[in-house]
Each structure stands twice: as structure tokens, then as C-alpha cells.
Amino acid sequence: MMYWYDHDLDGWGYAWMSIGMVLFWGLLIAGFVILVRLAMRPDPSSMNRRELVAEQLLAERFARGEIDEKEYTDRLATLRRHLTAGHS
Known part of the structure; x- marks a missing residue:
């Protein structure tokens, strides 16, 4: 009854x-790394929030009189151009 000797x-x-x-x-480990990277990826809707926050900050500076109208429109155009280029 020696079954295990041959195996x-x-x-x-x-x-x-x-x-x-x-x-x-x-x-x-690769699966764990992929899951962590997917969890840390920014969602596309956060880009829209960043745009709004940046524009709101610029509008607040204009409202407080820190910048004049020309500077406000120039910076707003630059900001929108930069943010739309980042989406493409």
C-alpha cells in the first residue's frame, strides 16, 4: 500500500x-495596481468643476476691483483657451 512513492x-x-x-x-499585484490607478483617475466632470472654480475666482477678483475689465477679459480668454485645449 505504497501509493505516494510514485507521485x-x-x-x-x-x-x-x-x-x-x-x-x-x-x-x-498587477490587478491591484490597475484598480488603484483606476480609482485615482480624475473623472471628466471634475474638469468642468475646475473650469467653473477658476472662472469664479477670476470673476471675484474683477468684482473686488483687483483687476480691470481688459485684464479680466484677457485672462478669461486665456483660461478658456487653455482649458479647452486640455480637453482635446
């Missing part, structure tokens, strides 16, 4: 087991 792992068995372990952990 030991030989050199190739250990090699395949090691390769399988490296592949398993590599795929697990």
Missing part, C-alpha cells in the same frame, strides 16, 4: 510550481 514532484514539477506561483502573485 513525488521531480525537478520539472518544482519548476512549474514556482513559475505558477510567480505568475499568480504577478497577476494579483
